[in-house]
Amino acid sequence: MPSKTSKINKDPTSEGRRSVMESLKNPSRIDHVSINKALKNSPSIKDIVSKCLEFSISIDFVDEKKMNLLSHTGKHQGVLAHLVSEGYFPENQFWENLSLDKLDIRVLVLDGIQDPQNFGAISRSALALGIDSIVIPKKRSVGITPGSIRASAGAVQNINIIKISNISNFLTKLKKYDFWILGLKSGSNKSVRDHKFSPKVCIVLGSEHEGISKNVEKQIDIFVEIPIRGTKIESLNASVAASIVMYELDKR
Numbered sequence: 001m002p003s004k005t006s007k008i009n010k011d012p013t014s015e016g017r018r019s020v021m022e023s024l025k026n027p028s029r030i031d032h033v034s035i036n037k038a039l040k041n042s043p044s045i046k047d048i049v050s051k052c053l054e055f056s057i058s059i060d061f062v063d064e065k066k067m068n069l070l071s072h073t074g075k076h077q078g079v080l081a082h083l084v085s086e087g088y089f090p091e092n093q094f095w096e097n098l099s100l101d102k103l104d105i106r107v108l109v110l111d112g113i114q115d116p117q118n119f120g121a122i123s124r125s126a127l128a129l130g131i132d133s134i135v136i137p138k139k140r141s142v143g144i145t146p147g148s149i150r151a152s153a154g155a156v157q158n159i160n161i162i163k164i165s166n167i168s169n170f171l172t173k174l175k176k177y178d179f180w181i182l183g184l185k186s187g188s189n190k191s192v193r194d195h196k197f198s199p200k201v202c203i204v205l206g207s208e209h210e211g212i213s214k215n216v217e218k219q220i221d222i223f224v225e226i227p228i229r230g231t232k233i234e235s236l237n238a239s240v241a242a243s244i245v246m247y248e249l250d251k252r
Contacts, residue, residue, distance in 0.1 A: 014081040027055035036078035037061035089160035112207030120151025121239035129246040171219035188223035
Protein backbone atom coordinates (compact mmCIF):
# COMPACT_ATOMS: atom_id res chain seq x y z
CA MET A 1 0.00 0.00 0.00
CA PRO A 2 1.51 3.36 -1.05
CA SER A 3 2.48 5.73 1.73
CA LYS A 4 0.73 9.06 2.26
CA THR A 5 3.94 10.83 1.24
CA SER A 6 4.17 9.00 -2.09
CA LYS A 7 0.50 9.79 -2.76
CA ILE A 8 1.10 13.49 -2.13
CA ASN A 9 4.14 13.49 -4.43
CA LYS A 10 2.17 11.73 -7.18
CA ASP A 11 -0.92 13.93 -6.90
CA PRO A 12 0.10 17.20 -5.17
CA THR A 13 -2.70 19.50 -4.07
CA SER A 14 -3.24 22.99 -2.70
CA GLU A 15 -6.04 22.86 -0.12
CA GLY A 16 -8.24 25.47 1.52
CA ARG A 17 -9.70 28.69 0.14
CA ARG A 18 -6.75 30.95 0.90
CA SER A 19 -4.20 28.42 -0.37
CA VAL A 20 -6.09 27.83 -3.62
CA MET A 21 -6.42 31.57 -4.28
CA GLU A 22 -2.68 31.88 -3.71
CA SER A 23 -2.01 29.01 -6.11
CA LEU A 24 -4.15 30.71 -8.75
CA LYS A 25 -1.51 33.43 -8.95
CA ASN A 26 0.47 30.85 -10.97
CA PRO A 27 -2.28 29.18 -13.03
CA SER A 28 0.13 27.15 -15.18
CA ARG A 29 0.85 24.99 -12.11
CA ILE A 30 -2.82 24.01 -11.70
CA ASP A 31 -4.25 21.02 -13.54
CA HIS A 32 -7.84 21.42 -12.31
CA VAL A 33 -9.84 22.40 -9.22
CA SER A 34 -12.29 20.35 -7.16
CA ILE A 35 -15.09 22.11 -5.26
CA ASN A 36 -17.74 20.84 -2.86
CA LYS A 37 -20.91 21.42 -4.88
CA ALA A 38 -22.86 22.23 -1.71
CA LEU A 39 -20.66 25.33 -1.22
CA LYS A 40 -20.52 26.66 -4.78
CA ASN A 41 -22.67 29.70 -3.91
CA SER A 42 -20.36 30.81 -1.10
CA PRO A 43 -18.83 34.25 -1.89
CA SER A 44 -15.24 33.07 -1.43
CA ILE A 45 -15.90 29.98 -3.56
CA LYS A 46 -17.47 32.17 -6.25
CA ASP A 47 -14.24 34.20 -6.35
CA ILE A 48 -12.26 31.00 -6.93
CA VAL A 49 -14.66 29.89 -9.67
CA SER A 50 -14.30 33.29 -11.34
CA LYS A 51 -10.51 33.02 -11.31
CA CYS A 52 -10.65 29.49 -12.74
CA LEU A 53 -12.87 30.68 -15.59
CA GLU A 54 -10.49 33.57 -16.24
CA PHE A 55 -7.56 31.18 -16.66
CA SER A 56 -9.56 28.37 -18.39
CA ILE A 57 -8.95 25.96 -15.52
CA SER A 58 -11.50 23.15 -15.39
CA ILE A 59 -13.62 22.67 -12.25
CA ASP A 60 -15.07 19.46 -10.84
CA PHE A 61 -18.05 19.95 -8.54
CA VAL A 62 -18.18 16.93 -6.24
CA ASP A 63 -19.88 15.91 -3.00
CA GLU A 64 -18.38 16.11 0.50
CA LYS A 65 -17.42 12.44 0.54
CA LYS A 66 -15.39 12.76 -2.66
CA MET A 67 -13.73 15.93 -1.38
CA ASN A 68 -12.57 14.08 1.72
CA LEU A 69 -11.15 11.28 -0.42
CA LEU A 70 -9.25 13.77 -2.60
CA SER A 71 -7.85 15.70 0.35
CA HIS A 72 -4.40 14.93 1.75
CA THR A 73 -4.81 17.20 4.79
CA GLY A 74 -8.48 16.92 5.75
CA LYS A 75 -8.58 20.74 5.83
CA HIS A 76 -9.80 21.49 2.31
CA GLN A 77 -12.62 23.90 3.32
CA GLY A 78 -14.60 22.67 0.33
CA VAL A 79 -11.97 23.45 -2.32
CA LEU A 80 -8.65 22.09 -3.48
CA ALA A 81 -6.45 22.61 -6.51
CA HIS A 82 -4.78 19.63 -8.20
CA LEU A 83 -1.26 20.77 -9.03
CA VAL A 84 0.87 19.67 -11.95
CA SER A 85 3.46 17.18 -10.72
CA GLU A 86 7.07 18.28 -10.95
CA GLY A 87 8.46 17.89 -14.46
CA TYR A 88 5.11 17.56 -16.26
CA PHE A 89 3.59 20.01 -18.72
CA PRO A 90 0.24 21.54 -17.65
CA GLU A 91 -2.72 20.17 -19.58
CA ASN A 92 -4.48 23.55 -19.62
CA GLN A 93 -1.37 25.08 -21.24
CA PHE A 94 -1.49 22.36 -23.92
CA TRP A 95 -5.06 23.34 -24.88
CA GLU A 96 -4.16 27.01 -24.79
CA ASN A 97 -1.29 26.37 -27.21
CA LEU A 98 -3.63 24.56 -29.61
CA SER A 99 -5.68 27.72 -29.88
CA LEU A 100 -2.72 29.50 -31.50
CA ASP A 101 -3.66 28.01 -34.90
CA LYS A 102 -0.43 26.11 -35.44
CA LEU A 103 -1.04 23.94 -38.49
CA ASP A 104 1.37 21.05 -37.99
CA ILE A 105 1.06 19.36 -34.58
CA ARG A 106 2.06 15.83 -33.60
CA VAL A 107 0.84 14.23 -30.37
CA LEU A 108 1.72 10.79 -29.01
CA VAL A 109 -0.68 9.15 -26.53
CA LEU A 110 0.65 6.19 -24.51
CA ASP A 111 -2.26 4.15 -23.19
CA GLY A 112 -0.75 2.33 -20.24
CA ILE A 113 2.98 1.91 -20.94
CA GLN A 114 4.39 0.60 -17.65
CA ASP A 115 8.05 -0.21 -18.33
CA PRO A 116 10.38 2.73 -17.55
CA GLN A 117 12.84 1.47 -20.18
CA ASN A 118 10.14 1.53 -22.87
CA PHE A 119 8.89 4.93 -21.77
CA GLY A 120 12.38 6.39 -21.81
CA ALA A 121 13.21 4.93 -25.22
CA ILE A 122 9.90 6.15 -26.68
CA SER A 123 10.50 9.64 -25.28
CA ARG A 124 13.97 9.79 -26.82
CA SER A 125 12.64 8.75 -30.24
CA ALA A 126 9.73 11.20 -29.92
CA LEU A 127 12.12 14.08 -29.25
CA ALA A 128 14.28 13.07 -32.23
CA LEU A 129 11.34 12.65 -34.62
CA GLY A 130 9.42 15.86 -34.03
CA ILE A 131 6.65 14.84 -31.62
CA ASP A 132 5.31 17.94 -29.86
CA SER A 133 3.77 16.30 -26.77
CA ILE A 134 3.50 12.91 -25.08
CA VAL A 135 0.27 12.23 -23.20
CA ILE A 136 -0.06 9.58 -20.48
CA PRO A 137 -2.83 8.63 -18.04
CA LYS A 138 -2.44 9.40 -14.35
CA LYS A 139 -3.20 5.79 -13.42
CA ARG A 140 -1.66 2.52 -14.59
CA SER A 141 1.21 4.19 -16.41
CA VAL A 142 4.88 4.86 -15.86
CA GLY A 143 5.96 8.48 -16.05
CA ILE A 144 8.96 10.62 -15.23
CA THR A 145 11.08 8.42 -12.96
CA PRO A 146 14.83 8.01 -12.44
CA GLY A 147 14.64 4.86 -14.59
CA SER A 148 12.84 6.49 -17.50
CA ILE A 149 15.14 9.53 -17.35
CA ARG A 150 18.19 7.26 -17.59
CA ALA A 151 16.65 5.20 -20.41
CA SER A 152 15.90 8.35 -22.39
CA ALA A 153 19.37 9.83 -21.79
CA GLY A 154 17.63 12.95 -20.48
CA ALA A 155 15.12 13.31 -23.33
CA VAL A 156 12.21 12.91 -20.90
CA GLN A 157 13.12 16.28 -19.43
CA ASN A 158 13.17 18.01 -22.83
CA ILE A 159 9.78 17.10 -24.29
CA ASN A 160 6.31 18.08 -23.08
CA ILE A 161 4.85 15.19 -21.09
CA ILE A 162 1.26 15.65 -19.97
CA LYS A 163 -0.61 13.56 -17.39
CA ILE A 164 -4.38 13.39 -17.89
CA SER A 165 -7.29 11.79 -16.06
CA ASN A 166 -9.10 10.22 -19.02
CA ILE A 167 -7.59 9.40 -22.43
CA SER A 168 -10.96 8.84 -24.11
CA ASN A 169 -12.18 12.31 -23.10
CA PHE A 170 -8.85 13.82 -24.17
CA LEU A 171 -9.14 12.31 -27.67
CA THR A 172 -12.75 13.47 -27.98
CA LYS A 173 -11.67 17.02 -27.23
CA LEU A 174 -8.65 16.75 -29.53
CA LYS A 175 -10.93 16.00 -32.50
CA LYS A 176 -12.56 19.40 -32.04
CA TYR A 177 -9.20 20.87 -33.06
CA ASP A 178 -9.27 18.91 -36.36
CA PHE A 179 -6.94 16.12 -35.25
CA TRP A 180 -7.03 12.66 -36.79
CA ILE A 181 -6.56 9.90 -34.22
CA LEU A 182 -4.37 7.04 -35.40
CA GLY A 183 -4.13 3.78 -33.44
CA LEU A 184 -1.41 1.16 -33.76
CA LYS A 185 -3.02 -2.28 -33.71
CA SER A 186 -1.84 -5.62 -35.04
CA GLY A 187 -4.26 -7.21 -37.51
CA SER A 188 -5.74 -3.93 -38.74
CA ASN A 189 -4.74 -4.86 -42.31
CA LYS A 190 -3.55 -1.35 -43.16
CA SER A 191 0.18 -0.79 -43.26
CA VAL A 192 1.51 2.32 -41.58
CA ARG A 193 3.72 2.71 -44.65
CA ASP A 194 0.65 3.35 -46.81
CA HIS A 195 -1.05 5.84 -44.50
CA LYS A 196 -1.14 9.51 -45.49
CA PHE A 197 -0.75 11.46 -42.26
CA SER A 198 -2.76 14.62 -41.71
CA PRO A 199 -1.03 17.82 -40.50
CA LYS A 200 -2.66 17.49 -37.08
CA VAL A 201 -2.23 13.89 -35.96
CA CYS A 202 -2.38 11.98 -32.71
CA ILE A 203 -0.81 8.53 -32.53
CA VAL A 204 -2.14 6.15 -29.87
CA LEU A 205 0.02 3.29 -28.63
CA GLY A 206 -1.34 0.68 -26.22
CA SER A 207 0.28 -1.04 -23.25
CA GLU A 208 2.95 -3.69 -23.60
CA HIS A 209 0.62 -6.61 -22.88
CA GLU A 210 -2.99 -5.49 -23.41
CA GLY A 211 -2.70 -3.01 -26.25
CA ILE A 212 -5.14 -0.12 -26.58
CA SER A 213 -8.02 -0.24 -24.08
CA LYS A 214 -11.58 -0.71 -25.38
CA ASN A 215 -12.83 2.74 -24.35
CA VAL A 216 -9.91 4.40 -26.09
CA GLU A 217 -10.37 2.29 -29.23
CA LYS A 218 -13.81 3.85 -29.71
CA GLN A 219 -12.21 7.27 -30.22
CA ILE A 220 -9.71 6.18 -32.87
CA ASP A 221 -10.38 7.19 -36.48
CA ILE A 222 -8.14 4.68 -38.20
CA PHE A 223 -5.98 1.71 -37.17
CA VAL A 224 -2.67 0.82 -38.79
CA GLU A 225 -0.14 -1.93 -38.24
CA ILE A 226 3.55 -2.51 -38.84
CA PRO A 227 4.06 -5.25 -41.46
CA ILE A 228 6.17 -8.10 -40.08
CA ARG A 229 7.86 -10.49 -42.50
CA GLY A 230 7.76 -14.20 -41.82
CA THR A 231 6.11 -16.02 -38.93
CA LYS A 232 8.88 -16.25 -36.35
CA ILE A 233 8.06 -12.86 -34.80
CA GLU A 234 4.49 -12.04 -33.79
CA SER A 235 5.00 -8.53 -32.44
CA LEU A 236 7.55 -5.84 -31.72
CA ASN A 237 8.66 -4.24 -28.48
CA ALA A 238 6.52 -1.20 -27.64
CA SER A 239 9.38 1.29 -27.97
CA VAL A 240 10.49 -0.20 -31.29
CA ALA A 241 6.93 -0.11 -32.66
CA ALA A 242 6.45 3.48 -31.52
CA SER A 243 9.73 4.54 -33.14
CA ILE A 244 8.77 2.99 -36.48
CA VAL A 245 5.41 4.77 -36.55
CA MET A 246 6.96 8.09 -35.57
CA TYR A 247 9.61 7.65 -38.27
CA GLU A 248 6.92 7.04 -40.90
CA LEU A 249 5.16 10.18 -39.71
CA ASP A 250 8.38 12.17 -39.89
CA LYS A 251 8.97 11.01 -43.48
CA ARG A 252 5.81 12.59 -44.88
